[in-house]
Amino acid sequence: MTITYKDAEGIAGMRVAGRLAAELLDYLTPFVKPGITTNELDKLADDYTTQVQHAISAPLNYAPSGHNPYPKSICTSVNHQVCHGIPNDKPLKKGDIVNIDVTVIKDGWHGDSSRMFIVGEGSVAAKRLCALTYEAMWHGIVKVKAGAYLGDIGHAIQTFAEGHGLSVVREFCGHGIGRNFHEEPQVLHYGKPGTLDQLKAGMTITIEPMLNIGRKEIKELGDGWAIVTKDRSLSAQWEHMVLVTETGYEVLTLSAGSPPIPAFVPVAAAASAPSPTTV
Ligand code: MF3
Ligand code: CO
């Protein structure tokens, strides 16, 4: 799948799809409480996507080569699950951390975003991991600009993560996105400045680092999708979708319920936020 560049019409389509993904996460947020099952969250998400947003759940039946069709409408990755956790009938319990990753298709355009949720009261270690992973994502986002290198993004994320004693999962990465769920380029969350491809205006990419408290190694569960840390340490992930512009970036997956943008993010660059609040 080659790199695609969005014209004005494509950018308009991606803005809508991105906003819908963010609003779907907003909708799910109050339901993420002890006792709810991830299957119940999946049903809520699919109903909202199809009946309220009049959009399509991209994960449902998604079948990239080498995979069986994904059976649900969202991914829910709990605790030591890194990504692609399949919703099930096990209730979430107080202290769990869960990544909810949603992708909607609206008028043919994909909107992809994920957030971490702490179920009830979380441990200090769990809260720290979720907060630092969110910051790591933003350290990558602020590097985005026409002419910047993909290696600049990866390096920023890796340096921040490892500087805080967290490890970066290597096997999964961000990606180009548009009329297809996964397009080129691959957006690695580790690397060296000035290496790999240069970004160009009109590209839309995701930045979605997966950071572990323990070692970086992962393994696949027997269901063919869910990925877990090999050492069973906690893992967190956040994902935004961004448009590359001549002067920087526009985050496409912001909504009223998005967490505050970190204070180190230049305000002008974050001006595409509906409410550009910083903390
Ligand atoms: N949303 C994931 C991503 O960010 C991909 C999930 S593929 C699925 O790229 F089939 F597991 F849903
Ligand atoms: Co993605």
Ligand code: CO
């Ligand atoms: Co995603």
